[in-house]
Amino acid sequence: MKETKIYERPKSWVDGVHTHYCPGCGHGITHRLLCEVIDELGIQENTIGTAPVGCAALMYDYIDIDFCEAAHGRAPALATGIKRTRPDKIVFTYQGDGDLASIGTAEIIHVANRGEKLTTIFINNAIYGMTGGQMAPTTLIGQKSTTCPFGRDPELAGYPMRMCEMLATLETPGYIIRVSVAKPKYVIEAKKAIKKAFQNQIDRKGYSFVEVLSNCPTNWGMPPVEAFEWTESTMMPHYPLGVFKDFK
Amino acid sequence: MARVLMKGTEAIAEAAIQAGCKYFFGYPITPQNEIPEYMSAKLPKIGGAYVQAESEVAAINMVMGGGSTGTKIMTTSSSVGISLMSEGISYIAGCEIPAVIVNVMRGGPGLGGILPSQADYFQATKGGGNGDYRLLVLAPSTLQEAVEITQEAFDLAIKYRNPVMILADGFMGQMMEAVEITEHVSKDLPKRESWALGCMGERGGKRRILKSLYLNPENLEQHNIHLHKKYKEMEKEVRFESFLCDDAEIILSAFGTTARIARSAINNLRREGIKVGMLRPITLFPFPSDKLNDLATGAKHVLVVEMNMGQMVEDVRAAVCGKAPVSFFGHAGGIAPSVKEIEDQIRAIL
Incomplete structure (x- = not known):
């Protein structure tokens, strides 16, 4: 028997739309993984997303589920209000590094510490994308951006923040993992992590946090292939992939 | 209960x-x-x-x-x-x-x-x-x-x-x-x-987006x-209380606690035969502008009393629209206007 695999768009992808993301951007891959997971778990009509401020602000144009827009950094608080009033629903936040690790640090720490039964997808591309390539809390030492044009200097701006490691110091959060979408082998693992993070909610377990090492070819000033190489060669040594907590 | x-x-x-x-x-x-x-x-x-x-x-x-x-x-x-x-x-x-x-x-x-x-x-x-x-x-x-x-x-x-x-x-x-x-x-x-x-199933699979972002200026204008x-x-939804305003020559306007104090002052002054009444806005937005304009028509004076340095008085002036002089009396937070102070303000107007 010959097996035929048909490449299709996920059912929960809005019919006929193309994203506004730059060529080679990791958001598109991560959105697709999210849709595949939603389809495989059969939760399309039961899921409520919160859309961030940043490049993914328009994610509701691509993923066909209920959405509420969040103010910059506030998605974890918004999602708390949604989940507490509708504990029967699957609720997630999808946030970039400026959103989650800078303006929303209080919200992300406390949503994790309360152990809200929801899921966070954290896109770390070490830069502010939508505003045009400014320094993020996750920008690497020596990495140039429009607001650290000579490279990030730890004397002036401190060291890049490792959010998984920070959150893993808390007792409450259940599942904390760092994955990447830089190469197919990482994408397969990223999907497994996202699926598990949503399954945890279905199982009414506690808070799940999936950090996705992504890229930003446009603001890094690199072609897509080189950008994916850079994620692997330069980001991963500072942000090691792996499970930091798993309900233990 | x-x-x-x-x-x-x-x-x-x-x-x-x-x-x-x-x-x-x-x-x-x-x-x-x-x-x-x-x-x-x-x-x-x-x-x-x-x-x-x-x-x-x-x-x-x-x-x-x-x-x-x-x-x-x-x-x-x-x-x-x-x-x-x-x-x-x-x-x-x-x-x-x-x-x-x-x-x-x-x-x-x-x-x-x-x-x-x-x-x-x-x-x-x-x-x-x-x-x-x-x-x-x-x-x-x-x-x-x-x-x-x-x-x-x-x-x-x-x-x-x-x-x-x-x-x-x-x-x-x-x-x-x-x-x-x-x-x-x-x-x-x-x-x-x-x-x-959270009602996508009940709506037969139709989802809902709650947002305030409209990048297209025409869409933003439509939203506004x-x-x-x-x-x-x-x-x-405008709500107000008109207190002894029917024959009032002086209209006092105050809201919240300040209106309670003003009510005592008005009762005291009425006993002296002074024709003073009060319009107390219950909704501050929408503001009872039309009612205030009616009352100011023919009144001698409108006095606004607040527990601040004069904020609602701006809405009162806009509502009265020059039909009567408008003045303000108030204290900043922590000190409430007293009954005697309000009475003195009104006597000074007469």
């Missing part, structure tokens, strides 16, 4: 519960701490939830999330905390999500003081957050009125899908009065399936025109 002696903050909390509010998100700040304390003790027992947020910034976003599912939601704070909530209030208004927000006002600006004040009139009625939005703003002057306003606020919020603010000063929060609180059943409100999140029409529609 019979009439019981209750503190203002606790009466507001119990009134909200009796109106069907089962979820409260808040952050401690004086002088309104009894509300989150009351809610934290009561809500878990009735199948609801109290969440102590990490800040007022987070609390208002939790309120936005809770409101987005079509659930009756409340938060309470005081002045400084409302400043922090203003970002969220603008988003809630822009996304058209119902919510009830109580401000038990204290003195400002900045940290100001913890004593009663009415200095957040501008913040409540003119914005606070960014953009062209309006809140329905209701200002009670007795605790029984605070109870009724609190219960109705949930219905108004859902009816207009708009945040409703109850503007109470510290006196309203901290004083005790006899109140009767009965169960309030909402009638004729739109079903949550018609607009809220839609909101503006709604705010015009809200004008029919």
Whole structure:
């Protein structure tokens, strides 16, 4: 028997739309993984997303589920209000590094510490994308951006923040993992992590946090292939992939 | 429920519960701490939830999330905390999500003081957050009125899908009065399936997006025109009390606690034969401009008394529109205008 695999768009992808993301951007891959997971778990009509401020602000144009827009950094608080009033629903936040690790640090720490039964997808591309390539809390030492044009200097701006490691110091959060979408082998693992993070909610377990090492070819000033190489060669040594907590 | 002696903050909390509010998100700040304390003790027992947020910034976003599912939601704070909530209030208004927000006002600006004040009139009625939005703003002057306003606020919020603010000063929060609180059943409100999140299945797979982002300027303009029409529609909710105004030559205007003090002054002056009355706005937005304009026509003078340095007086001047002279008397937060001071102001006008 010959097996035929048909490449299709996920059912929960809005019919006929193309994203506004730059060529080679990791958001598109991560959105697709999210849709595949939603389809495989059969939760399309039961899921409520919160859309961030940043490049993914328009994610509701691509993923066909209920959405509420969040103010910059506030998605974890918004999602708390949604989940507490509708504990029967699957609720997630999808946030970039400026959103989650800078303006929303209080919200992300406390949503994790309360152990809200929801899921966070954290896109770390070490830069502010939508505003045009400014320094993020996750920008690497020596990495140039429009607001650290000579490279990030730890004397002036401190060291890049490792959010998984920070959150893993808390007792409450259940599942904390760092994955990447830089190469197919990482994408397969990223999907497994996202699926598990949503399954945890279905199982009414506690808070799940999936950090996705992504890229930003446009603001890094690199072609897509080189950008994916850079994620692997330069980001991963500072942000090691792996499970930091798993309900233990 | 019979009439019981209750503190203002606790009466507001119990009134909200009796109106069907089962979820409260808040952050401690004086002088309104009894509300989150009351809610934290009561809500878990009735199948609801109290969440102590990490800040007022987070609390208002939790309120936005809770409101987005079509659930009756409340938060309470005081002045400084409302400043922090203003970002969220603008988003809630822009996304058209119902919510009830109580401000038990204290003195400002900045940290100001913890004593009663009415200095957040501008913040409540003119914005606070960014953009062209309006809140329905209701200002009670007795605790029984605070109870009724609190219960109705949930219905108004859902009816207009708009945040409703109850503007109470510290006196309203901290004083005790006899109140009767009965169960309030909402009638004729739109079903949550018609607009809220979490009902995709009930809508036959049609999802819902609640947002305030319109990158296309034509779409943004349309959104603002839609909101503006709604705010015009809200004008029919205007409420006021006209007290001894029929033959009044001097019209006093005051809201909240200050109106209670003014009432005593008016009663004293009436005994002396001085024809003075009061227009007490109950809704600060919409403002009872038409009524005030009517009363000012033929009046000798309009005196505005506030517990701030003169904020509502600007709306009064706009309403009176030159038909009578308008003057202002007030004290900043912490010091309330006394009955004698108000009487002296009116005698000085005569």
